[in-house]
Amino acid sequence: MNYENQEFFAPGHGMCAGCAAPIVVKWVLKLAGPNTIVVNATGCLEVATTPYPRTAWRVPWIHVAFENAAAVASGVEAAARAKGEKLNIIAFGGDGGTADIGFQALSGMVERGHNVLYVLYDNEAYMNTGIQRSSATPWGAWTTTSKVGRANPIGELRPKKPIARIIAAHNASYVATANPAIFNDFKKKVEKALQTEGAKFLHVLSSCTTGWRHDPSKTVEIMRLATDTGIFPLYEIENGDIENMRITYKPKEFKPVEEYLKMQGRFRHLLKNPEYVKKLQEDVNAWWEKYGHHYKK
Amino acid sequence: MKAMIRGNESIAYAFKLARVQVVPAYPITPSTLVPEKISEFIANGEMNAEFIPVESEHSAISAAIGASAKGVRVGTATASQGLALMHEVLFIASGMRLPIVMGIGNRALSAPINIWCDHQDMMSARDTGWMQFYAESNQEGLDLGIMAFKIAEDPRVLLPAMVGLDAFVLTHTVEPVEMPEQKDVDDFLGEFKPNYVILDPKKPATLGAFAFPEHYMEFKYGQWIAMQQAKKVIDEVFEEFENRFGRRYRKVSGEFMEDAEIAIVTMGSMTGTAREFVRKLREKGEKVGLVKITTFRPFPKEELISVLKDVKVVAVMERNISHGFGGAVYAELGSAFVNQPSRPKILDFIVGLGGRDITFKTFEEVYGVAKKAIENDVDEVNWVDVNKEAVLKAEGLL
Numbered sequence: 001m002n003y004e005n006q007e008f009f010a011p012g013h014g015m016c017a018g019c020a021a022p023i024v025v026k027w028v029l030k031l032a033g034p035n036t037i038v039v040n041a042t043g044c045l046e047v048a049t050t051p052y053p054r055t056a057w058r059v060p061w062i063h064v065a066f067e068n069a070a071a072v073a074s075g076v077e078a079a080a081r082a083k084g085e086k087l088n089i090i091a092f093g094g095d096g097g098t099a100d101i102g103f104q105a106l107s108g109m110v111e112r113g114h115n116v117l118y119v120l121y122d123n124e125a126y127m128n129t130g131i132q133r134s135s136a137t138p139w140g141a142w143t144t145t146s147k148v149g150r151a152n153p154i155g156e157l158r159p160k161k162p163i164a165r166i167i168a169a170h171n172a173s174y175v176a177t178a179n180p181a182i183f184n185d186f187k188k189k190v191e192k193a194l195q196t197e198g199a200k201f202l203h204v205l206s207s208c209t210t211g212w213r214h215d216p217s218k219t220v221e222i223m224r225l226a227t228d229t230g231i232f233p234l235y236e237i238e239n240g241d242i243e244n245m246r247i248t249y250k251p252k253e254f255k256p257v258e259e260y261l262k263m264q265g266r267f268r269h270l271l272k273n274p275e276y277v278k279k280l281q282e283d284v285n286a287w288w289e290k291y292g293h294h295y296k297k
Numbered sequence: 298m299k300a301m302i303r304g305n306e307s308i309a310y311a312f313k314l315a316r317v318q319v320v321p322a323y324p325i326t327p328s329t330l331v332p333e334k335i336s337e338f339i340a341n342g343e344m345n346a347e348f349i350p351v352e353s354e355h356s357a358i359s360a361a362i363g364a365s366a367k368g369v370r371v372g373t374a375t376a377s378q379g380l381a382l383m384h385e386v387l388f389i390a391s392g393m394r395l396p397i398v399m400g401i402g403n404r405a406l407s408a409p410i411n412i413w414c415d416h417q418d419m420m421s422a423r424d425t426g427w428m429q430f431y432a433e434s435n436q437e438g439l440d441l442g443i444m445a446f447k448i449a450e451d452p453r454v455l456l457p458a459m460v461g462l463d464a465f466v467l468t469h470t471v472e473p474v475e476m477p478e479q480k481d482v483d484d485f486l487g488e489f490k491p492n493y494v495i496l497d498p499k500k501p502a503t504l505g506a507f508a509f510p511e512h513y514m515e516f517k518y519g520q521w522i523a524m525q526q527a528k529k530v531i532d533e534v535f536e537e538f539e540n541r542f543g544r545r546y547r548k549v550s551g552e553f554m555e556d557a558e559i560a561i562v563t564m565g566s567m568t569g570t571a572r573e574f575v576r577k578l579r580e581k582g583e584k585v586g587l588v589k590i591t592t593f594r595p596f597p598k599e600e601l602i603s604v605l606k607d608v609k610v611v612a613v614m615e616r617n618i619s620h621g622f623g624g625a626v627y628a629e630l631g632s633a634f635v636n637q638p639s640r641p642k643i644l645d646f647i648v649g650l651g652g653r654d655i656t657f658k659t660f661e662e663v664y665g666v667a668k669k670a671i672e673n674d675v676d677e678v679n680w681v682d683v684n685k686e687a688v689l690k691a692e693g694l695l
Contacts, residue, residue: 051507059498060497071355
């Protein structure tokens with residue numbers, strides 16, 4: 001059954017104009033259809049879509065707390081199994097709720113092999129509380145807790161945590177990075193995840209206009225650049241086989257990272273020093289040099 | 298049928314007899330045997346349930362919420378640090394009105410780390426919106442475990458419940474219990490039908506929404522009303538249980554209370570020793586009685602006033618402490634009496650923390666102070682069986 005013309009995520013929610021998360025959610029649900037239960041970690045998505053007594057969710061939805069969406073999903077899945085019901089159980093969490101405070105619960109859920117699709121919408125900082133750095137914040141990004149000043153002209157000093165590879169190392173059935181701006185690839189991965197038994201993890205890039213400091217009309221353009229510059233590569237890993245990771249998309253020609261940086265206020269300070277831009281470009285080049293051969297058409 | 302079981306097994310058997318469908322649990326001393334036993338029941342094909350060996354207690358209670366919200370009967374068990382780790386989620390389970398039942402092996406909290414009995418763990422969860430029952434014996438653990446489901450699932454209540462069993466004294470001690478027949482428990486509990494909104498794709502609902510100031514308080518008032526309703530429902534269920542199984546339960550049980558001048562108030566396993574102590578004193582002609590609190594949440598205010606109003610001195614013995622004031626039972630009992638026209642003198646005795654034995658000597662000291670208090674002023678909060686001198690020296694006060 002194809003539900004692409006149906007909306008399970010209703011318009012009228014309170015997410016910001018230009019926020020990528022609703023695009024992610026809307027399409028995951030269209031591809032999953034109505035036989036679905038959603039578990040949501042605390043975060044922008046939860047807060048902005050369920051102001052009691054209204055809701056944007058046309059599928060059963062539950063929110064419990066920040067760090068336990070994966071554990072709640074484990075319980076929902078076990079109960080569905082106990083009742084002999086077959087359905088899609090999908091958890092949504094931001095990068096903080098997934099890679100930081102929710103990491104332990106996620107690790108447990110994946111290691112135990114619950115039949116759940118966990119979707120990380122990664123906007124690379126704690127946006128709901130006002131742009132604080134998380135382990136998913138990339139090197140060089142300004143946030144309100146990785147501030148830029150005389151003593152620290154860079155901002156965030158640590159590289160982004162490779163959460164998808166870490167989860168894959170749990171022998172998850174299916175792990176992929178995805179970008180809704182590279183839509184066909186994104187769609188294929190959601191479909192594949194939904195069709196795979198076991199614990200699935202999608203690491204989806206999701207821009208935040210207020211946190212990344214960009215024009216709301218540029219969401220898709222910026223996210224596309226994240227992949228076309230090579231900064232956010234798209235790959236998949238099945239059954240924990242990291243050695244055989246498959247890069248699923250490669251731009252015909254890589255764009256310079258500067259193009260991605262210059263569209264976002266959070267990186268503005270980096271552009272003042274060509275060394276910083278060079279460092280980021282070299283990081284990206286190094287990644288592709290190391291892993292580029294995993295690309296398969 | 299008689300069975301010889303440990304306290305932890307009484308919780309596991311309660312879950313089995315209640316046909317619990319999902320058990321998420323994490324090992325912690327002294328309640329570890331509960332998930333072990335559940336795992337055994339499932340492995341042997343004696344129990345048809347999903348066991349989730351979660352990676353923490355935080356996830357145990359979170360998974361319990363997910364499963365309960367999906368519309369199945371859920372049980373779990375923990376103790377001490379595990380219950381403390383669950384703390385934030387406990388509020389959510391009750392706020393979402395999910396009838397989860399949890400066995401607690403009542404154990405002290407760190408620091409210093411200690412695995413033995415006191416009630417600090419459950420007392421620290423007093424305000425989480427869960428009902429609380431304290432068992433005196435393994436039989437009570439089993440019976441309260443079964444009844445907890447019926448009370449929690451009553452549409453007038455829909456609140457989660459904890460059943461506490463004293464660490465080691467009950468959890469690891471083998472006692473003979475009367476094991477109810479499956480058929481009788483099935484009849485007593487009825488088939489599980491969730492009396493609340495569940496996660497069902499046929500009827501999509503949003504659970505755990507974001508409430509603004511104009512709505513939040515009504516949710517809390519709803520929980521308050523449910524707790525008030527629970528008082529009546531607990532009585533009804535206790536009575537129905539007695540009619541069917543012949544064992545009598547009361548939120549508050551008074552013994553030797555006719556003409557008593559001094560009443561000793563207890564909870565949990567110390568009650569057995571207290572009963573023997575009071576019986577012996579009665580033989581000597583002392584006017585002393587015993588009051589056992591089985592239900593601590595909802596607080597049995599009316600019952601306690603009724604049974605204690607005519608005594609001269611109440612000696613509350615409790616295995617918990619709220620530093621800076623006193624024990625929780627003392628504080629609440631005092632509040633219960635505050636607007637009564639007359640009231641007994643109420644004294645607090647902090648005993649048995651971290652598994653310190655509560656012996657006849659303990660009761661003798663308590664009774665001595667209580668008796669003195671009939672005519673004299675005594676300390677309101679008394680620490681018993683503690684080396685005060687050593688502590689005062691260490692604190693630089695001696």
